[in-house]
Amino acid sequence: DAGVIQSPRHEVTEMGQEVTLRCKPISGHDYLFWYRQTMMRGLELLIYFNNNVPIDDSGMPEDRFSAKMPNASFSTLKIQPSEPRDSAVYFCASSLYRASYNEQFFGPGTRLTVL
Amino acid sequence: GESVGLHLPTLSVQEGDNSIINCAYSNSASDYFIWYKQESGKGPQFIIDIRSNMDKRQGQRVTVLLNKTVKHLSLQIAATQPGDSAVYFCAEGVYSSASKIIFGSGTRLSIRP
Numbered sequence: 714d715a716g717v718i719q720s721p722r723h724e725v726t727e728m729g730q731e732v733t734l735r736c737k738p739i740s741g742h743d744y745l746f747w748y749r750q751t752m753m754r755g756l757e758l759l760i761y762f763n764n765n766v767p768i769d770d771s772g773m774p775e776d777r778f779s780a781k782m783p784n785a786s787f788s789t790l791k792i793q794p795s796e797p798r799d800s801a802v803y804f805c806a807s808s809l810y811r812a813s814y815n816e817q818f819f820g821p822g823t824r825l826t827v828l
Numbered sequence: 829g830e831s832v833g834l835h836l837p838t839l840s841v842q843e844g845d846n847s848i849i850n851c852a853y854s855n856s857a858s859d860y861f862i863w864y865k866q867e868s869g870k871g872p873q874f875i876i877d878i879r880s881n882m883d884k885r886q887g888q889r890v891t892v893l894l895n896k897t898v899k900h901l902s903l904q905i906a907a908t909q910p911g912d913s914a915v916y917f918c919a920e921g922v923y924s925s926a927s928k929i930i931f932g933s934g935t936r937l938s939i940r941p
Contacts, residue, residue: 744927756917756931769928804871808927815927819871
């Protein structure tokens with residue numbers, strides 16, 4: 714298995730532009746997570762999906778952020794309009810439900826720089 | 829790479845020695861705890877987990893200890909190797925919250941040759 718795939722790996726954009734980050738989870742996994750990692754705040758959970766349905770979006774910073782999962786093999790995280798404070802590394806992770814803890818498998822991340 | 833140069837506590841260990849990384853967690857209702865390793869340029873990777881009804885669990889070269897009384901978790905790495913250089917995160921979760929876990933702030937492990 715190729716693992717969790719994220720694209721692009723690096724994104725540089727100007728303030729006010731729309732940014733779309735993409736994620737392909739591991740095939741067969743039924744949970745998908747979006748995280749943001751910054752120097753100041755560490756690793757934060759933004760939103761997660763179960764069977765393509767958003768379960769908890771309490772970590773989404775504000776209305777400029779939105780996430781979708783149109784099918785089991787694809788998810789997007791969109792920022793519109795982007796701001797310099799959105800600069801961070803964004804990780805996608807997926808997991809397969811078990812009765813106990815579900816190990817999350819992380820992608821390589823997308824480094825976003827907003828100028 | 830895709831690590832962010834976090835300003836983290838750093839533990840410097842001589843190669844071959846044992847490493848002990850500590851973590852204080854916040855939620856006394858957490859059902860399980862996990863240690864993740866993040867190498868430079870990569871996403872976090874699962875190392876080992878422990879349920880709240882246990883106080884010790886061993887894996888390959890790693891041992892996790894849980895002290896619920898003081899809400900403290902530690903990761904012991906035996907015979908530390910250069911490949912162990914990374915940032916280590918503890919995370920906690922509650923079964924009723926499905927797969928949601930909350931990450932701690934992390935510790936950077938540096939290996940001296």
